[in-house]
Amino acid sequence: MSLGFQQVGISDTDLSAEEPRLQAWLDKQYHGEMEWMVRHGMMRARPHELQPGTLRVISVRMNYLPAKAAFASTLKNPHLGYVSRYALGRDYHKVLRNRLKKLGDMIRERCTTVNYRPFVDSAPVLERPLAVKAGLGWTGKHSLVLNREAGSWFFLGELLIDLPLPTDQPQAEQCGRCVACITTCPTGAIVEPYVVDARRCISYLTIELEGAIPTEFRPLIGNRIYGCDDCQLICPWNRFGQLTDEDDFSPRAVLHAPPLTTLFAWDEPTFLRVTEGSAIRRIGHLRWLRNVAVALGNAPWSQENILALEQRQGQHPMLDEHIEWAIAQQKLKRQANALEVQRPQQKRLVRAIEKGLPRDA
Template structure:
């Protein structure tokens, strides 16, 4: 959205006035940093990519040159205004983890899709900024090659914890971020000097061991990556560790002691829809594409697509230990999507006895054409043998 007016020197830039305008738009926090915010974040990004920790998110490596630094994305940028919107939950995000017949959806996805709402607020604020002070602007919300968390830390909104996410003294773990890049020179705020001290709660709680070291994340083992980002089959060794998480994971955020200062979201659009709070897995697994789209209309979950979502639900059913779910899993052994068929085979292998599994295997395997699905059938038999030994 590059936009300008003819007079870029419309007056002295008053940061408090910008903060007031941002709060009028509903933002909970705002900070300022120079677009030239140093090379350190770019070095961390390069190391992340060098280790292949982005998994199959190939767009991270493909756009790394533009992501490493704001001015690499837009050379004319002089300042960055970082905005934060609180989406804090009003309940324990981990409460449903001990209900194996229910699915757990990440807090951020329980309400309306934040991308649209935050971007509309940013655009209104950007238009006001242009009308008041001139200059050019561009606005970003999570979908462009921008490193929001380092920028937010540089702008004084918080600091990156050992789990690599932003932490705020006022809002804990629960902030959506947006940014306004501008050609205006705005005095920067001081970076936040927060610290995690000796605490390792976020590292210790991770079910899949996704943190090779403090302040480092291996996305390939992160449940949020596995259930949201990857378009491939989830590794067999990781499936049992996912439990009943069907879209994202809040464990490392929810356990953070800084959340004692967190507040519940005031933005109504972020309040969780009742039908998305611990939904029954047996209801979700039967969704076809139209029903999936209808249920998740306006939700970030919709962008996942029906097939990957059902993959996640089937893994959760396989982890439930409830053999009664077999009847709902069996029809998906012939689903049109290989990614669904693989998950159905695995889930059935976790819940069925060997005779039931072999009956399906002998009937369906000779007709199977997808190599990954064939492999899963054969590994499923080994899985059943391990359970009976």
Template sequence: MTQSDLDYAQIAQQIKAWGKDLGFSDVGIADLDVSQHKAWVDQWLASDYHGSMHYMTQNQDLRLDPSLLQPGSLRAVCVRLDYLPPKARFADNILDPNSANISRYAGGRDYHKMMRNRLKQLGQKIQTQLPQLSFRPFVDSAPVLERPLAEKAGLGWVGKHSLLLSNPGGSWYFLGELLVNLPLPVDLPVANQCGSCKACRTLCPTQAIVDDYVVDARRCISYLTIEHEGAIDESLRSAMGNRIYGCDDCQLACPFNRSSELTEETDFHTREYFQQASLLSLFSWSEQEFLERLQGSPIRRIGHKKWLRNISVALGNAPYDPQIVAALQGKLEDCEKDFLVEHLQWAIEQQNSKKQLLASSPSRASQRLARIVQKGLPRDA
């Protein structure tokens, strides 16, 4: 069969069906022209909103022309995979300052390899029917503008918090792409439905969403606890609360997440030791325990020292407890002189300043967010 004889509309529908069979929550197809985003990317970088993520300034030609990543590519098959776990206990984590608040995408298995393998399987499945297919899967593995591509593929629209949103579906999902050399029909984008809502901007703890659709990573708790190396700006530490890896607040505030589906992937379910985990228990992990217990977890890549840095900040924000002070002082005595020392000392100072206040209540913003969560999350989340 020649290429001109192929029914690409039928092939596109078959690809979407195969994608669903592989467990993807949604599949769409986009062309590769993202050149209209160049001005926005240039302005974002010029404002230094990327912080220390210097890789964002590199390979702009690849970022703005995905076909350079896989010569001959004509389309991106964009996929979504839901990750919201059951029994996420968002409200409990928000209101209990002694518990560890970890972004819900990171409580289970790392998604990168899983999604890449499934995208590879999808490509191989297509190849059994179309041997001429050339493909390459991507899951955060190259300079790809994944949200603009997913938006073009009709998987949702980019919300004011800069994440992809869908209705129904919200934003609790991962994205991936399969570049292919097939002239498949493309899907139509969906309309932006954010309207006048600014809940994500209002409830961001550090006011990192500096304008609609613009995030200053230097203020974002996800960036500070994951990507950022060295010391965290002291002016932002108190606002971090008990968030030790990532932050879900902008997603929790979003009304579209009231219709989110719980994941069917058991690998994304929160690991047992993160269920109502106390800050002190996680702070006590040795480096060996950190590496062993977080095998296969996305958290493992930040390393033990940044793990302790993040928890130190959270312990400094917790109500006064002599056990916390003892744990911080014990770690300080064994610590080499580097950025971790600064955070341990800061946390001890914070604890000592609260000594006369044996209890503290969450901020009004946290209380408001907890009420939103209790009213709005899907049942069993």
């Protein structure tokens, strides 16, 4: 359609079936430090309370997968930083919200008394259950919305409206017995089908978490410095993922496959300039450095990595903790490399002794 949405669906506002699941998730503390999840409570499942008078929710999806996404080549090169593919371009919140507002304006031109309010992951709304109810797809075992024709590489947005529009029918779930997303998660964050413990999720750890990343998860993060796509990458339905034609979602070259040492050298003005208009800016320079420090610790040993880490010491206590951990990891790898070099020499010495030959043989 002219606004760039790949699919539009309509649902009513009744999410009462989601309330027990949401409460159970909160009771288990799976939301971590995202206290706003608790603060808004069950309003997330009651759109009509968030926007009084709402009768219907128009859910939309917009593809974001860029051409030449370079998933494997970046993830497999531990010297590079991996940014979740959704965050390589312009902040999707702004793009979708502007389009949804235009959709509301178009409807208002034909129905002058209509009231509406657009949302894009910016208010206490259960967007994924609403999208499923509107027929945009089904809930995958990784908790994301899946679509037969598009996989899961798309953003969601909602327009709450006070018109009694006809509603769409939900799709049947089509994950079957597949548990690929559960078994591939680096940190075991998908604790059961459809349930994610955010406290273990790399996206949460690198984006939402404000303090120190728990030590147990640092080695598992690898070179993922902002978000994680693993559960989507392994999903068979993403063979049908559609590329975006939105220029706003085109990757910024400086973020696509950047060397970790380059990223760690950014001062705050550089970080703010490079991430202007990007979703990445919201984590701030300090958390950015925290994430990159962890990735440097996970990278193969090099003197360049050690020097880069040491040059940042003393700037902030939380960052120092991660730098010290990363330096310790680098030193362990240097020792392991030395042992690998010595091992063949030791084997030759043992063989020489066994044969009764001179030790310098």
